[in-house]
Amino acid sequence: MANIKSQIKRNRQNERARERNKAVRTALKTASKKVRLAAAEGDSKAATQLVGAAARAHDKAASRGALHKRTAARNKSRLAKAANRAASE
Numbered sequence: 001m002a003n004i005k006s007q008i009k010r011n012r013q014n015e016r017a018r019e020r021n022k023a024v025r026t027a028l029k030t031a032s033k034k035v036r037l038a039a040a041e042g043d044s045k046a047a048t049q050l051v052g053a054a055a056r057a058h059d060k061a062a063s064r065g066a067l068h069k070r071t072a073a074r075n076k077s078r079l080a081k082a083a084n085r086a087a088s089e
Contacts, residue, residue: 024066028075031057035079044087051076051083 002008031054038047055076062072 021066024061024064028054028057028061028067032075032079036082039082039086042086042089044083044089047083047086051079054079 002011031050035047035050035054038050058067058072058076061067062069
């Protein structure tokens with residue numbers, strides 16, 4: 001346990017940010033899962049719509065610092081690729 005007042009405050013701030021980021025990351029996983037499920041079922045129209053929503057969520061998470069911007073870009077790319085694969089089949 002920290003004895004320094006500024007470190008005690010910093011620990012409180014970090015805990016609040018951790019809880020916030022955990023909620024954001026969980027929502028991102030859910031959005032990604034919806035896209036993958038729609039793509040696996042062959043519902044390309046739904047998958048395409050869900051990719052847009054998931055991409056927006058990834059961008060928002062990256063801009064808020066819950067996710068690194070390159071990680072967000074990589075995840076968005078993978079989702080788009082999965083949706084395109086479903087559309088071509």
